[in-house]
Amino acid sequence: LIKLDIKRGDRVAIYTRNLVELPLASYAAMKIGAVAIPLNNLLKAGEVNFILEDAQVKLLLTDQATFFQDYRSTDDLAGNPLVGFLDDPANTPEGAFCLKTLMAEASPELAPVEMQPEDLVGIFYTSGTTGFPKGAKMTSKNLVKNNVRMPALILGLLPKEIERKALMVQPLSHIMGYALFLFNLTLGQPLVLLERFHPVRVLEAIQRHQVTTFIGVPAMYSMMLAAGAEKYNLKSVVLWVSGSDEMPADLRKKFIELGQATFFGRSYPALFLEGYGQAETSPISTMCLHSKSFALGPGCIGWKLPGVQLKVVDSKDREIERGQVGELLVKGDHVMPGYWKNRGEAGEKVFTDDGWFHTGDMVRQGKYREYYLVDRKKDVIKHGGYSVFCKEVEEKIAAHPLVEEAALVGVPDEKKGQVPVAFICLRPGAKLTCEELGEWCRQHLAEYKVPRQIILLEAMPRGIALKTDKKALRARYLRGQASVSR
Structure with missing residues (x-):
């Protein structure tokens, strides 16, 4: 990247399949002070071009399978970025370079770049109700804080004597997948990464690799059950994890029974962990742990994580009493500093005057200070x-x-x-x-x-x-x- 004259603050977009190269390339950009922009490989050319122009991307890293699904040549790219392909050099398209060739020629020496916790290191684009994607800015502090809290929590849940191994299939370009990959690195936990979701392949991989933690979303669990999850040996799974949407209680109970946790020499059904958050909160703000004998009611998103501040307010941002329904506001080191180019929603205030982030989600707080998602304010x-x-x-x-x-x-x-x-x-x-x-x-x-x-x-x-x-x-x-x- 240095040889390509990528400097501090330059934007580097990574537009690939669900490959390990995506987060690794983003870490390389961050290491030299550049700003990484992971892009979903399902985006069409027009959607990618908007982001390339909006962020004034200097370098685009991609692979041929992703790029040529909607582009004919590098001339079709907006903003005239440098283009590097991750594929073998023999197949590098005209007007681009091969990243593998540059890496082979690169020096292993790297001059240190001084970074501050508040420095911008990433932009995660999320669709906006205005019709244009918004870039949630991420600082080093945002990403690190979430990935310090999570490993400590998971280590406390998993038996010490087991050989930990996780499986995930979320898009690494999405803040949830990106953060979970970083979390596994922080934890030092081996990770089975699948390029795309297919229920049978996931079930086979859990059984074959003796996975102890599976990370998915409710739709994945539903399709796995429909594909015959009960026919597979999933007893290696100690912890099921879900996020992004509410998990149906019956579905959660099924998978708790399919897994198995051993504590103090005795075997129990597995645990189920659900998280709530957004791209703007990098991403987790609350978590809820379920077991066979303990499960909270429908819509429960659990309790706030350490270091996270939450409050429920009315339409004038005044805090309301526990049990009443209002909008959830979030504050903490994990909350983004703002959107790229300050592109918020038309007519909506992103932050309060004293720094609380508007989630746009309507919630109520229960008697044990747990939170319940009632409705989504945003369309x-x-x-x-x-x-x-x-x-x-x-x-x-x-x-x-x-x-x-x-x-x-x-x-x-x-x-x-x-x-x-x-x-x-x-x-x-x-x-x-x-x-x-x-x-x-x-x-x-x-x-x-x-x-x-x-x-x-x-x-x-x-x-x-x-x-x-x-x-x-x-x-x-x-x-x-x-x-x-x-």
């Missing part, structure tokens, strides 16, 4: 561990020349938690089938953002303020009254 669909922000998808669909208006809602799904469904009004006289619009969406949106069903309407239902009535749309779908769908 977001939780789809298989991914956040699909409705406004972003709606604006992308509305960009089609034959579409007059689009509305996206989330509907329940047994495997994914929620799936996006789009309601569309066409321009007067326009003729467009749901199949044609669906194909257009697949060309312009990451796969997890593509509506699973498209419904054509003559007119959108409106509320009193003439806003689209999404409750009516969702109810219409659930009643099965949609007349035309894909």
